[in-house]
Amino acid sequence: MNIYCAGILFNTAILHHQKSIKTGISAYMHRAEQLYQASLQLIVGLPRSNDTLTLIAFAVSNNLAQIEFEKGLVMQASERLRFLVHLFCSLENTAGRVFAVDGFHGMLSNTLLANGMSSSPAA
Numbered sequence: 001m002n003i004y005c006a007g008i009l010f011n012t013a014i015l016h017h018q019k020s021i022k023t024g025i026s027a028y029m030h031r032a033e034q035l036y037q038a039s040l041q042l043i044v045g046l047p048r049s050n051d052t053l054t055l056i057a058f059a060v061s062n063n064l065a066q067i068e069f070e071k072g073l074v075m076q077a078s079e080r081l082r083f084l085v086h087l088f089c090s091l092e093n094t095a096g097r098v099f100a101v102d103g104f105h106g107m108l109s110n111t112l113l114a115n116g117m118s119s120s121p122a123a
Contacts, residue, residue, distance in 0.1 A: 002042045003053050009039035010056055017063065033067050036060050057087060 013035035020028035040060045043053055061080050068077035 002046060003050060003056070006039045006042040006056050007052070009035050009042070010060055013039060013060075013063070017067075029067065033064065036064050036067075040064070054087070054091070058084060061087075 013032045016028045016032035016035060020026065020032060039056065043057055046053055061084050065077040065080040065084070068074075068080065
């Protein structure tokens with residue numbers, strides 16, 4: 001059940017994130033950040049055997065790292081990016097299956113480069 005709630009929160013966060021980018025209204029970005037955090041809290045500690053759960057964890061962490069970089073919270077964003085690298089390395093043989101998704105390479109580029117980030121959400 002948590003995975004479905006996390007997915008709903010994540011999708012709602014993306015809507016707020018995109019609205020913030022389009023309008024420049026910071027309240028939408030703040031709400032997106034809260035929703036991303038809530039989504040992540042629901043899936044923390046759950047087994048990573050579910051591909052959807054893994055993708056949500058990656059996308060949420062990536063988007064939060066981008067927001068944190070934009071806010072100047074470089075240390076927090078760096079910790080989040082380290083988590084993404086750790087998560088990716090822990091996938092072992094399933095990474096090819098899990099990440100056979102359009103848009104993943106861009107998200108991975110953000111994680112590895114962390115350079116000149118904008119707050120465009122990964123979906």
